[in-house]
Amino acid sequence: MDPRKVLLSPIKIGNRTCPNRFFMQAMECNDADTEGNPTDLTYQRYENLFRGQSGMVSLEAITITDKSRSRKNQLTIMPRNIKPLTNFVQKMKEINPETVFIFQLTHSGELSKSDFSRKVCIKPLPGYGGDVLSEEELDRIMEEFVLSAKIAYEAGADGIDLKLCHGYLGSQILRPYNDRPWKYGGSWENRRQFAFDLFERIKREVNDSNFLIGAKISAWEGFPGGFGTAGSDSPVIDLTEPIDLIKGLEERGASFFIQSAGSPSITISLTQVDKRAPYFAYLHPTFSKAFRDNLKPETVVIGSNYSVYRDGKNGLFAVEDSSLLTVAAKNILNGVTDMIGLGRQSLADPLLPLKLSEGREEEINYCTLCDNCLELLIQQSQIGCSTYNKYYTEVLVNTRQEKGKLKVSHT
Ligand SMILES: Cc1cc2nc3c(=O)[nH]c(=O)nc-3n(C[C@H](O)[C@H](O)[C@H](O)COP(=O)(O)O)c2cc1C
Known part of the structure; x- marks a missing residue:
């Protein structure tokens, strides 16, 4: 098997074609x-x-209102942002018109920060919480999501990813823990309705079959009552609801899904597998394959947590070749995923696909899994790769001088 051949082969998503299998994940960098x-x-x-x-690039989590931010300098998608976002998309398309560009739309819900935003929730989780949203407020949030999708379209984005993962509002509604007796809570039919209605409305109101819609989903949030568990306080994994969700969204026009897991403020090592337990990466193919097996062949599945594999020096044993390129190509060939999502690796080396296509594999800068980028994220600093980019080494040094060193795994 030649991994280059597999990874550099094009793939269709809806009416668009991605020139290769690399998907650069949404990575908030707090520099707006x-x-x-x-x-x-x-x-x-x-x-x-x-x-x-890259085959496809996701704009990082862009907040649909000022009030729903989890990062102080988060990108925002409100009517006032149309012109700057249009210029931004135009510039990227000038550099490379082939790469498909989607925006990740988000509302942070209980992960909004009360010092500069409004912390709201669906049902307070112990240690989290915020103002409990009323039905009218959630209906208004749906309007704001629809408006932001229209702005993304006007600005020239090729599509949107609705963030239904990582503990943000989209996933808070879906999880079995939302057993609150209201329009959007309790039964699975109620909990899924927000996402279903939202997709239908966006599809109808944007009304352009070239505009892609999809979602990033934490198939298993990893704590009792989280999405992908068997009940409101059950720790048992059960993918019945995630599978029903993707099938229902596919029926409503979704053409891709980005598989993820975990809810990082609670279960960080599931979302960002780290070098203390790299083998957690083996959870992710199970989830992406479950997505793949339950969708139409033309719906694209994007798998996560490939940064951990690096150049094979990764602490994973009993496998002949566990390097990123080999594992990624094998998973595509074996029907585990269609595209390869790169998060931290995209900060370490945004030029990876180009280097691969030019036969310069030995020049790829592999992510070291130092997780300094996560430390910068949690500390509300500007984010980038402090290992390979000197500007962010300085940001890290300054952040630690100002706020002290943070142990990411204990946050
Ligand atoms: C600094 C940082 C910012 C992130 N921002 C986002 C984001 O905006 N939206 C999102 O869905 N995931 C975000 N993630 C998660 C990544 O997109 C990805 O799912 C995760 O890092 C696992 O992939 P990896 O092993 O390739 O890094 C972020 C992760 C990091 C480390």
Whole structure:
């Protein structure tokens, strides 16, 4: 098997074609200006990704209102942001018109920060919580999601990813823990309705079959009552609801799904597998294959947690070749996933697909899994790779001087 052949082969998503199998994951980097518009730093990051010739790039989690931010300098998608976002998309398309560009739309819910945002929740989780949302408020949030999808379309994005993962509002509604007796809670039929209605409305109101819609989903949040468990306080994994969700969204026009797991403020090592237990990465193919097996062949599945494999020096044993490129190609060939999502690796080397296509594999900078990027994220600093990019080494040093060193695994 030649991994290059597999990974550099094109794939269709809806009416679009991605030139290769690499998907650069949404990675919030907290460097927008005070209006939530892209700054020079934001431009630099995405210009590199587009130069790197990825098949598809996701714009990081972009907040649908000022009030729903989890990062102080988060990108924002409100009517005031149309022009700057249009210029941004235009610039990226000038650099590389082949790469498919989607926006990840989000509302942070109970992960919104009360010092600069409004912390709200569906049903307070012990240690989390916030103002409990009324039906009217959630209906208004649906309007705001629909409006932000229309703005993404107007700005020239090729599609959107509705963030239904990682403990943000989209996943809080879905989880069995939401047993609150209301329109959007209790039975699975009620909990899934927000996502179903949202997809239907966006499909209808954008009304362009070229515009892609999809979702990033934590198939298993990893704590009792989280999405992908068997009940409101059950620790047992049960994928019945996640599978029903993706099938229902596919019926409503979704053409891709990004598989994830965990809810990082609670179960961080499931979302970002770390070097203390790299074998947690083996959970993810089970979830992406469950997605793959239950969808139409033309619906694209994107698997997560490939950064851990690196160049094979990864602490994973009993496998002949566990390097990223080999594992990724094998998983595509074996029907485990269609595309390969790269998160931390995309910060370490945004040029990976280009280097691969030019036969320069030995020049790839592999993510070291130091997780300094996560530390910067949690500390609300600007985010980037402190290992390979000197600017972010300095940001890290300054952040630690100001706030002390943070042990990421204990947050
Ligand atoms: C600094 C940082 C920012 C992230 N931002 C987002 C985000 O905006 N949206 C999202 O869905 N996931 C986000 N993630 C999770 C990644 O997209 C990805 O799912 C996760 O890191 C696992 O992939 P990896 O092993 O390739 O890093 C972020 C992760 C990190 C480390």
